[in-house]
Amino acid sequence: MEYSIAEITEKVLAGYRFKRGDDLQVFLQAPLEELQHGAGVLQKYFCGNHIDFCTIINGRSGRCGEDCKYCAQSACHHTDCEEYGFLPKEEIIANAKANQDAGANRFAIVTSGRALAGDDFERALDVYRTMHSTLHIGLCASHGLLSAEQLHRLHETGVTSYHHNIETSRRFFPQICTTHTYDDRIRTIRLAQKEGLCVCSGGIIGMGETWEDRLDMAISLAELGIQSIPINALMPIPGTPLENRPQLDGKDVLRTIAFFRFINPEANIRLAAGRKLLPENGATALLSGASASITGNMLTTSGTTIAEDMVMLRRLGLTNDESAGTCGTNCAAGCHH
Template sequence: MNSIRHYNEKVINGAMISKEEAMIIADAPLEEICSAANEIRKHFCGNHFDICAIINGKSGRCAENCKYCAQSAFSSTKIEEYSLLDTETLVEQAKYNDQRGVLRYSIVTSSKKLNEQEVDKVCESIRVIRNETGIAVCTSFGLLAEEQFIKLKEAGVSRVHNNLETSRRNFPKVCTTHSYEEKIETIKAAKRAGLNVCSGGIMGLGETMEDRIDMVLTIRELGIRSIPVNILIPIPGTPYENVKKLTNEDMCRIVAVFRFLVPNASIRLAGGRGLLADKGLKCFQSGANAAISGDMLTTSGISIEQDMELLKKLGYKAVLWNE
């Protein structure tokens, strides 16, 4: 028996979907899997919706060669470059998001990792943010060591973000200046330091559905329950500038399959959501239940006000989920 209803009931009864089963689900009629995935989301997550915002805390000049990234020194993009933002700027933006109902604020920086001096500097900023706002703080500072993650936790960070980006098989086609294993070790170091971890990937990097499923299975094995799903924005000047954009139907199928694999996770629409004509509406009815709101790192996003209206329309409630 290979019907979607069978797999839907299996997940709701507490069983885990295997890779082979996920591949079968991925080939089923779109409307059928989206409806079933939404049932799974309702069963495990209710109407909880995890909404966060990010700030580009350090821009450009990155020595890594990630082919999708406008901030890579290997790309010929014209982006604003600057060093680590000062405390006043980081706190001001934290307050802006806090006042508009955003529950988590993530500081993201370019480069393979922040150096020790930069970590100490940003820890001072995080302490002020935590003292002056009620917003939770997430950081994405690259391939840090456990000792640095401990410093961040002591400063008030509750979550660390580190995307796997794609499957182990596909990753060397995307980046060669650091490895998949380095990413996994970084995630494990953050968890040893007592931090929650957020990790997902970018859809549209030349990966297959099998690659996408493999990525989520790795994330599931790592015990991660916050999974950002980015859509590749083919930025002029990057090696992927001419890559075909994924469709709304593609993204609905992807998030629906992911929901079968990680039924209790926050599946978060992230970068590239603005490429979708409905800004993610159908994906939020197909298993997704979280989003990054506002502008992304080097591209425009969807305003917090628009997203709050969308949540109201869908009957979602903004809460910190899987914290």
């Protein structure tokens, strides 16, 4: 029996959750407006008017030995990526405080490389300890394929969320990276979850994968119980193997966001790279499935400032005040001090 989007919306509201093996073609065939409306209903029910804003700083850049085809920071490619070692403590903390004061909900240090280790890892721990004791913004980390011990030490400093994308489907992953495996990523995610960290994990669309790969990624994230799911649209970078990929149509990004909401109804679906491809820099998406966004003056958000995003929220009747109720309940609870 085929169900309409309206009927599927009611099923999800009543507790049904999509699983591997379900027929998901309706999400590809339904009119986009109809799909967005259903996603908006689910978002309103599970997330209320809340939008979660996170910010990031590139704490160590370039010279990465991994060969991810989309990434400007891989030493395997020839890009104009800026290269520098771990940033000074004072610079990172000043950035975090500025983002906190502007109203962001959480702050992440992101570093290049397979895994942060040695002196740089110790420096990161010191920065997190100081931020935890002096600021109230939620702390997130993104440092690659860490061990259980490293994740435990991060957690001890006050870090409550760990970011580690699965990037795409299991089938397509070997087409974008050969220096580590999809299972390496899953292992890290499970270790972070076992440690009690909220895991933020999503991926990139527009790398040459099929619509079925995108649906598969959504199901995989549901199986993992991910509470924060960033959706990046590939922004082809000169010098990378994907530099000549055609840019995605904004409607394809909107469709992806909408069906991710259906498949992961209680998670924060987070706008990330490629917001400029969307109508009004993502405003319509924030009413039709997306309940979170990366913000701030970073490449991933195309220079969108926190102040501009706050104005947009007010215009849309939304808020990032966490007392308004949130999606990604487990993450939101863990990110409060």
